[in-house]
Structure formats: structure tokens, C-alpha cells
Amino acid sequence: MTNKKIKPLFVEPVKTPTVAKKPIAKKEVAIVKPKIDKKEILISYFEMFSNKDIQGLTDIFDENITLVDWENSSNGKDDVIKANQNIFNNVNTIRVDVINIFEKEDEFSCQILITINGNDILEVVDVIKFKDNKIISVKAYKG
Secondary structure (H helix, E strand, C coil): CCCCCCCCCCCCCCCCCCCCCCCCCCCCCCCCCCCEEEHHHHHHHHHHHHHCCCHHHHHHHHEEEECCCCEEECCCCCHHHHHHHHHHHHCCCCCEEEEEEEEEEEEEEEEEEEEEEEEEEEEEEEEEEEEEEEEEEEEECCC
């Protein structure tokens, strides 16, 4: 055997990494309201009209709604509801079939066919405006 001196193996202690402590930021939670599709409200309007659903119509009309057609003009929710009720009282059945809808922001032009009592068909264009997801104006033109 040789007389070599063996140097002890020196191992440095492992340093634990330090993590800078940062304050935890508060998470902001945004309340996102679901986007209301006015086109869906519009389709519902025609369905409610076809079903003579006065309560449904009342719910989607703005308080200041105006209605103008080829025979009458009404202002305010109460008067427009009365005008619709008058139409419903004078027909056995009424059905609206939507042919086309054209959209520009809060205004829609709707080409529709209105069938009264199963046999009288009217070709009509409704121009319908919205305000805050409620119908504020209906102008009906018979063609």
C-alpha cells in the first residue's frame, strides 16, 4: 500500500433557493351579461303575435313604443297593447310567417306574410326598432 493522503471530499451544502415574496394581486371578476340577440326577440315577437300572447308582447315592448300601420297609429305601451288586442279580437286566427329579415344595428326590416283566418294573406314589411333590448317602434307597410 501506498501512503497517499486522501483528501476528504468536501461537499458544499445545497442552498435553498429563495423566492421573492410578491403580494398576491386581487383578481377582478368581470360580470358579463349575456349578449341578447335582438333577432331572437324579433322572432319571439312574431310568434307571440301569432299566438295572441298579450302578456308576452307586453314584456318585450318599451314603455314608449309607437305603432304605425296602414290603418292606425298608437303611442305608448298601453295604447299599442290595446291596438294589438283589438286586432286579436277581430280575427279567429292570425299567423305571421317571416320571409326575410334585414338588420342594421338596432333596426330591422322584416318581410312577412300575415295569414288571417286561414285564408286572407297580407304581404307586409315591418320596420322594427329596439331600445335597450325592448321594441320601441313598429312601422308596418302593406304591399
